[in-house]
Amino acid sequence: AIQMTQSPSSLSASVGDRVTISCRASQGIRNDLGWYQQKPGKAPKLLIYAASSLQNGVPSRFSGSGSGTDFTLTISSLQPEDFATYYCLQDHNYPYTFGQGTKLEIK
Amino acid sequence: QVQLVESGGGLVKPGGSLRLSCAASGFTFSDYYMTWIRQTPRKGLEWVSYISSTGSTIFYADSVKGRFTISRDNAKNLLYLQMNSLRVDDTAVYYCAKKWLAFDSWGQGTLVTVSS
Secondary structure (H helix, E strand, O other): OOOEEEEOOEEEEOOOOOEEEEEEEOOOOOOOEEEEEEOOOOOOEEEEEOOOEEOOOOOOOEEEEEEOOEEEEEEOOOOHHHOOEEEEEEOOOOOOEEOOOEEEEEO | OOEEEEEOOEEEOOOOOEEEEEEEEOOOHHHOEEEEEEEEOOOEEEEEEEEOOOOOOEEEOOOOOOOEEEEEEOOOOEEEEEEOOOOHHHOEEEEEEEEOOOEEEEOOOEEEEEOO
């Protein structure tokens, strides 16, 4: 199975900050990667698909980049509603695999 | 709008069985691949199983292969997960999700607790 290594596991930041979260695949996955946001008690929500495509309705401060094995989620200017846990997911090969998550907390 | 509603979770003893259902609405269910994903505090998010739009192609995670069966009824807009030989480590919140280019819609989840 493809392993997804996400970093950092937690991150403290302030409103207005620019933050980046990384995800590395154990083998090449082209651009078959999505980013999801999860708030406590809620289901994950799709933010980015195909590594860099913004899901409809997601604010443009979210962006994704990367291909192959290294991927990045960037939030350009943190808003209060962005404090949540973020996961990457590879859908290149079965079994699909998630990163372990990055908890974004208010500094 | 797209809605996915899981049901069927609950408390079951090790070795027992449960069947989860996911009722879909707001989209043409028979056009989309569907999947089950589970989440635990310890292991995080884990993809469990996938079924193609017609049901002709199915995949399972190794951790559930031979014990879980995914199926769908396109006439009733329902997705199922039959879970047999349940183990303590199957305890999780189970989500159904619709896949187009990614998992773009999720249900609210149903909690399965396996405990004696």
